[in-house]
Amino acid sequence: MRGVHFHMSDSQRARFSRAQQQLLHPTSKLPSSVCVNVSDTIPGYQEEGILKGHGTADLNGEVVATLCGVVERVNKLVLVRTLRVRYKPENGDIVVGRVFEVASKRWLVDINFNQAALLMLSSMNLPDGIQRRRTAVDELSMRSMFEENDVICAEVRGFQHDGSLHLQARSLKYGKLENGQLITTSAYLVKRRKQHFHHLEQYGVDMILGLNGYIWVGVHTDVPNLEGQGEEENGSEQSTKSIVKSSGDATDGKKDSTSLRVRENICRLANAIRVLSSLGFSLSLELILDTFETSIDWNIDIKDMLAGEFYVRIAEREAERRCSKSNV
Template identity: 40%
Template structure:
């Protein structure tokens, strides 16, 4: 039996944001007047002109006391010290790796900022420099922490903790960094049999449940020979589609919202979660559960 093909007209497109959140915040466009300058202080995403405070980017207004700023809906990642990020190695250089972290410039991971295999502590030698491509090579995905932010906005990373390092089998999901809710914990072992890493830079890593007691070889170990069972792959695929659905509905992504969306998606097949009507339904049900949790 041939597979079904769905062809949708332009008139059938769904506005995900309006369908999910009836109280849609006002979106300011560049050059639009926000308020009078003499009443408030100027924050990020604003500028002063002819006594008025105007938006310099498209986004929603954030007001803290007398400080007004505009948070852009779509932007590159602006790193801060201590952020957990997921990146892809783009180049191996002398004593450093270049890493794509969804920011304006490539980030830097120094050879001295990684754990050596076996976790031994010593100065890096010329032999370690020659072995760099065996540790990490182009195309490898890593989790790391922002150690420093340079003047030009580029980031310096480190993976000195064993919870950071090369990522093994899993799925990478890319969303806008503004949709990632800031929290203290970025590594989550969900009770549904999968683990997620919520990178501050908008990259989310979904993988089978991580065994924290399993020894790691300096953050370079991979389980590429391990066979992932079909139920685990289905769970990862469903989680991926749930995250994409919440992102299309412009909902904040954190462990609770993702878990609620997963539970509400069980009435659908994994492939059905790609249909616009299912995406809107999933967003509405997830938003209702979050609202009930906040009101209780």
């Protein structure tokens, strides 16, 4: 569990300590749930034929851990999965980043990696929607698409031969993000899932769980349907233009028309993510919505979600839930 930094009374600190002990020391006795530190002997794996995987080593005939983490076993393979790791990009990862420089034919994007990611002009959908070679006119109009401090969503294309990390945004679901909040968390809290784009229709909010630890919560933006728009060529061109405009002029028009309820939902969801991130819980759609709805059921104001009492109650509830599951 990560260290949390908020004011707590003595009684709250005692309650939080008890919940923390329950979360750090699970009651399950299965070998796959054993937490180990560096140089700890991994119990139950002294039989012959054991294959030592990542995070393990052989010392005086015993299997010891070389990393802090959780012991996992796959058939005869024993490995240690670290609880905290830095973000390691993989092809196809959905990431959220912030543009910090507009260079020649490329944007430099901060994606919480140890180097800047490159989004090439050739890897972007053009405003006219036509597949063609990029010209000098396109390069001069790069700032009309993205400029410094813009928050964008993109997909990891991969590493090039020179070691640079490249992104791409060729699909209509990628692009500029506006009218929302960017929450920065640790990348290990966001697990790879089938879906990272979530439209919460009942709240009028879109949420993107970036695998790099950057999470976006903002006003829902309708994506025009490419079907049934007349002629195929003209329809695709008009749709692409409307998509590009939706990240610019259309969202500008929504800035003043966003209802108070939607803005409150955005703030409450963002605070729910901040609470779960500070407590070190994995950030899934189900857990975020559960924390969101729990704050409403408990009549917790949005600003009070970041107070010590709400942190303690969420930790206690999660500890009770895990204990009940382990006793089943």
